Amino acid sequence: MNPLVRLLMALVLTAAPLLAQAHSPYPGVRGFYVGALHPLTTPSHVLLILAISILLGLRLTEGRMRCLATVFAATALGLVLAFVLASYLPSSLFILLLTTLVGGLIIGPTSLPGWSLVVLSGACGFLLALESIPDPGPFLDVLITVTGSLVGIHYLIMYGSRAVRHGLERWDSGPLQIGIKVVGSWIAAIGLLMLAFTLAGSTGIA
Amino acid sequence: MSPRCSRFTAPLSLPLLVLLSPLALGHTEVGVVGGFISGFLHPIYGPDHVVAMVAVGLWGAFLGSPAIWLLPVVFPLVMAFGGALGVLGVPLPGVEIGIAASAIVLGLMVLLAVRPPLWVAAVLVGAFGIFHGHAHGTELPDASNPLTYAIGFVLATGLMHLAGIAFGLLAGSPAGRLAVRSAGGLISAAGLYFLAGAL
Secondary structure, eight states, rough: OOHHHHHHHHHHHHHHHHHHSOOSSSSSSSHHHHHHHHHHHHHHHHHHHHHHHHHHHHHHHHSSHHHHHHHHHHHHHHHHHHHTTTTTHHHHHHHHHHHHHHHHHSSSSSSOOHHHHHHHHHHHHHHHHHTOOOSSOOOOHHHHHHHHHHHHHHHHHHHHHHHHHHHHHHOOOHHHHHHHHHHHHHHHHHHHHHHHHHHHHHHHHO | OOHHHHHEEEEEEEHHHHHHHGGGSSSOHHHHHHHHHHHHHHHHHOOOHHHHHHHHHHHHHHOTTTTHHHHHHHHHHHHHHHHHHHHHTOTTTTTHHHEEEEEEEHHHHTTOOOOOHHHHHHHHHHHHHHHHHHHHHHTTTBOHHHHHHHHHHHHHHHHHHHHHHHHHHGSSSHHHHHHHHHHHHHHHHHHHHHHHHHO
């Protein structure tokens, strides 16, 4: 198929589901979508998901499943513990700190021990989960929304890292590697600045 | 409005409204988009920042790989560190002089085709990045969305490096090399002008 036609079809298919979002296909399912899309509505979450996806795609040639399983388990744990810990932990600060660290690792050493990637993946899932619980409500509604968050976080990291890996395998060229390093430095820089803004805001400097 | 009058006033009202709309920009931009626009325009509106950031890309392209990507990677990182110091209120003496000096030195590096070891180039660029970042950090508009401000700010910086790299790639040909080195001279001269203003 002509690449241009393929691209147009992809765009049409991407645009079409927006029409279907006018209403939920099944009553009560709306909360699931809200939860699943929640990571995409918070810029700092998007930044962290982008960073960890790039890092996993870049550094992992094997053992990706172990990292993704850790993301899933840590996200599930975080979603459960969030109801107790969310008000005590400065999770937004940790998220920015982790974003800066992961951004730095994208441009840093070319190989990282497998266990460090597992730990980083788990920390990402856990911290994102802490900020993804819905407002109090009926148990079933909360459960559906929380399930959506679990699926959303996991799928975004899974597909993101796979897309980066696929890109590197298909176009293993210098410019792509360089582009990824530049994006990594931008992510680290944005994370660092945001961290400063947050600290300044919380300490009343700004 | 009579029909006769509306024939003339209706077509005129649209351009009039368009002309009046810039007045609405008088207030501080707020929200996500406002923060992005503020951050994106902040480095661009400062010619002293622009010339230095273009010079980083220009010098990187002039030095070739790996400096072509390493310098534009180092600069935003260290600049963000300087920005963080500025946001947190940590004082840094001689910021404006440092910014002017960055244009002078980086411009001279290109003009004189200086090829130091990679780590020297990275340290030099990084040291100047702190001054640029600090200036931006202390001048953050009050109502800006911090995250989108940071995104716009870093993107604009990166695009200016890219502009410098694109121009610096002309150095492959003899005429292009002359053009690139001349651009370095112009940047250095602009830096001297900024230094005179800062002193």
